[in-house]
Amino acid sequence: MFDDLDGDDLYAELIMLRSNDLRAFIVLEGPTDCHVLDEFVNDEHFTTVPALGKDRALGAIARLDEGTVLDVFALLDRDWVGILEEGVKRSEVAYTDFYDMDACIFFTPGVYEKLAATFCTDHTFKRGAPGCSHHDISTACVDLALAVGVLRFISSREGLGLALRKFPLDQVANVHNGSIDLGKLITIACRKADKNPDDYPSLLDTLQRELAAIKEPRRYCSGHDLAKAFHLVAKRRWATKIGADVIERSARAAYGRDHFEQGGIYRSTNHWTTISGETAWRLASAAG
Numbered sequence: 060m061f062d063d064l065d066g067d068d069l070y071a072e073l074i075m076l077r078s079n080d081l082r083a084f085i086v087l088e089g090p091t092d093c094h095v096l097d098e099f100v101n102d103e104h105f106t107t108v109p110a111l112g113k114d115r116a117l118g119a120i121a122r123l124d125e126g127t128v129l130d131v132f133a134l135l136d137r138d139w140v141g142i143l144e145e146g147v148k149r150s151e152v153a154y155t156d157f158y159d160m161d162a163c164i165f166f167t168p169g170v171y172e173k174l175a176a177t178f179c180t181d182h183t184f185k186r187g188a189p190g191c192s193h194h195d196i197s198t199a200c201v202d203l204a205l206a207v208g209v210l211r212f213i214s215s216r217e218g219l220g221l222a223l224r225k226f227p228l229d230q231v232a233n234v235h236n237g238s239i240d241l242g243k244l245i246t247i248a249c250r251k252a253d254k255n256p257d258d259y260p261s262l263l264d265t266l267q268r269e270l271a272a273i274k275e276p277r278r279y280c281s282g283h284d285l286a287k288a289f290h291l292v293a294k295r296r297w298a299t300k301i302g303a304d305v306i307e308r309s310a311r312a313a314y315g316r317d318h319f320e321q322g323g324i325y326r327s328t329n330h331w332t333t334i335s336g337e338t339a340w341r342l343a344s345a346a347g
Contacts, residue, residue: 066118069110073119073129082106083130083335086116092134092160095311099319104337105132113138120152132331132339134324136160142278143216150334156323158208161282164310165200167318168193171289174309179297190296200288201276202237203228206244208279209269214248219259222251228287234295241266286310 073084085100085107087093093107100107110116116133123131132151136159140146146154155163164170172193175184184191190199207226214221231244241263249256256262273279286307293299293306301309319325325340332338 066115066121069115070119070122073131077129080106083132084108085339086110086119086131086133088113088116088136095160095314099316099340101338101341105339117147120147120149130335139212139215150330153327157277158281161307162280162285163322164314165282165285166197166277167321170310170313170318171196173313174306175293175297178299178301180300181298184297199237199292200285201280203232203239203288203291204280204284205276206239206241206270207284208281210244210248210266212279213265213269220252221248223248225283228284229291232291234291
């Protein structure tokens with residue numbers, strides 16, 4: 060229903076939905092975000108709506124001041140907000156703690172440890188053992204995913220148009236020492252975008268400088284890249300046999316109420332209660 064809509068179309072669709080649904084709308088970028096948060100939403104007073112893109116969501120939010128009676132909130136991926144852009148300064152809009160929803164799930168203690176324990180096929184994973192802590196898993200995966208994220212950042216900042224979506228991390232990663240072949244990374248990102256790597260002779264030096272200057276590496280890693288990194292790490296360390304796509308879906312399923320309350324999304328949207336008069340999230344006793 061929301062395919063091929065721009066912000067105006069999405070806004071019109073919300074008005075139509077309002078005619079038979081008096082709940083407040085929480086606009087999210089995609090359906091998988093809705094699937095994650097629907098478990099926690101106070102669905103008596105709120106319902107989630109997938110915008111299928113940040114631009115559509117922002118376009119609809121921008122029209123809230125036109126006098127139409129709509130209770131619309133938005134939870135958007137942080138992406139480069141705070142790094143390359145300021146983001147929307149509206150009380151109805153909140154952003155994820157990290158790059159996107161899946162990155163938030165990844166960095167929540169307990170989620171990926173549970174996946175490692177569940178899918179370990181040789182019984183080598185044990186909570187509390189060396190290499191098995193949340194910190195150990197996060198560090199190993201960030202080491203592998205960071206370069207892709209930083210190159211994505213450079214491409215966005217400089218308008219290079221490189222192709223880093225669904226990047227084949229396994230083709231550039233050395234999981235044994237946590238290193239990335241940066242030259243190959245650039246070559247693949249260029250060729251996937253039908254660009255000639257030779258047209259970017261200084262890009263390797265730029266990437267190396269940026270990587271050396273990063274102070275908060277977690278901010279640059281997408282959830283998709285982190286899941287791929289975990290797939291590589293877990294395959295080597297604990298003989299897991301599942302793919303990155305299954306890992307992402309399993310992580311969303313493993314993300315429970317306790318995990319949700321640990322994160323900034325829960326805290327940063329508490330003020331929506333004051334705006335709407337109702338709490339957006341179900342009480343813990345009522346949550347599944």
